[in-house]
Amino acid sequence: MDINVVNALTYEDFVKLFGNVVEKCPLIPAAIWSHLPFKDLADVEAHIREFIHSLPDSGKEGVLRCHPDLAGLDLQSGTLTRESQEEQSQAGMTTLDSAESLQMYTLNTEYKERFGFPFVICARLNSKADIVRQLSERLKNDRAAERERAVEEVTKICSLRLRNIFLSDIQTKL
């Protein structure tokens, strides 16, 4: 997709197109719209990254809390967003056996109890085994380090979702 097409979008169409590049956080594209015109995809990504990194810790944790658990209730009840559904199924979260489901539930619960926000990882870049290993390892982090690590994963998820939009035809997205 041509960046000039993006720069010609109305505010409404801009947020319709980019509204879920950060899971359930349309505030973020709504905020970065002020920086129009963008030079290219990397410029859009840089402004999103800058917005998230400029948030206070409570704001960063709020962004993390907007993410559904991996293999959690939203997946089981079919209420994941389209992007999240695709990402979670790609990482094998939709084909866990009962032992694996219990393991994910137990680890996610322990993580949330420790940090007060959900475990977030870029599912597209990780296998089922990677996710379990990362979840177990990152549980040992302190809160500040883990918050930054999780935010880093949010920006990876965002980067892949942005690329997906830019590689697709804009008309099919509006």
Ligand SMILES: NC(=O)NC1=NC(=O)NC1=O
């Ligand atoms: N808790 C999560 O990490 N959720 C997710 N990661 C993704 O890549 N997609 C999700 O829904």
